[in-house]
Amino acid sequence: MARTSVQPAARKPVPAPAARRGSPSSPPRRLVLLVATRKGAWLFHGDAKRKTWQVDGPHFLGHIVSHLQLDPRDGRTLLAAARTGHLGPTVFRSTNLGRSWKEAAQPPAFAKAPEGVAPRAVDHTFWLTPGHSGERDTWYAGTSPQGLFRSVDGGVSWMPFPSINDDPRYREWMGTVQDGTPDGPKLHSIIVDPRNAAHLYFAMSGGGVHESADGGRSWAPLVKGLEVVEGFDPLNITFHDPHVVRLCPSNPDRLYQQNHCGIYRIDRPAERWLRIGSRMPKRTGDIGFPLVVHPRDDDIVWVFPMDGTTVWPRTSPQGRPAAYMTRNGGKTWQRLDTGLPESQAWWTVKRQAMTADAQDPVGLYFGTTSGELWMSRDEGARWSCVARHLPEIYAVEVAELA
């Protein structure tokens, strides 16, 4: 395996990390970065200081890997959502950190369409979420076209949620493939309340945010306060385009959202989202794909803005990539770009391609569609490049090994 060194940027004074709520993390565990790309998956094993990273890959060279997740409940099982350009989609599973993989016996697939209902086929599994910590071997999957699935056997077989996949109201809210994103409309941001396995959220690109209090038997939209593109009716769920939704581990009543139309926060039991992104600098705007929450402080959030003006380039505003951070729930925002290119860097970071570890200080990681993997060991104060020359990065996750 090749060794990749992280080159730190020239030293500048960095602000001290803010005081933390909640207890500090335990001594650092070994981390692995899970990088899913359009042409395969790569693992990067970190040393205890998060300074050097050993690359392990490619896995599934030539396959489109949408998401790669490590089961936090055993620190060992990997699930990869994959398809090739032409073959049908599947989910692969490894119980030995990627040395060998087995395909799901029953991958996510829609039910046979009854007479008169438009038949659908899963194009790919887009999003994987491990189930509640108390429900070992439970996983959730979101697909494109939009569908919600659950596995209770560690990802070997997947069952659909008829309450979403075949419900006439939800099918209407999903819109058509024409309304969707270039790779197809997606069901994403599946969230399990850590306090209650029956309390679930998910979002749809085209279709809004939805919540269940009964384990997925019934669902209700949660879109009040969200804006839609000018000219569309905000009362029509179809026109809501959440990019990613995250729940705060330290305060599960608080969720943040990066939407097509800005950055939002909601504090349950409130039913209304608040647009905190209007406090972002106007020249940068509050449009983007990913959003990352701090593991212990529900006031701290990071985003990676993209240009959403005129024709929507979706690249770094003014060609100057930066993360932005709030330490106060969105009242004020701070630009974090030390170590990042200062000009002519037209990056896009997809919604699943930015993440945080749970160490202290928090490490941040993101991957670009131009195949670069970057990280910060100090909550975004300084950035350095972990790897270049990867294919288009779809997703980046970081996990603690058992």
Add this chain to the structure above:
Amino acid sequence: MQVLIPTSLRSYTGRSRVEAIGSTLGEVLADLERRFPGICFRMVDEQDRIRPHMRVFVDGRAIQDLAQSLQPTDDVSIVQALSGG
């Protein structure tokens, strides 16, 4: 009958040509699924439609219907349109 397997699916079969039994294309694919679990869903979706980039030729003729009847002496080729980028 002999069935040519596309390169992208040889991880299931271990070889490029396999034997299969069936009186329709659908039955032949079901037979392949029995022998090589998982292979069918990569070629045929859950609504029983051949996936967009799969092509099936029988004695040189393109067929797209799973109900197409086949003879035991037919030569079946499953091929992929390998466009990409």
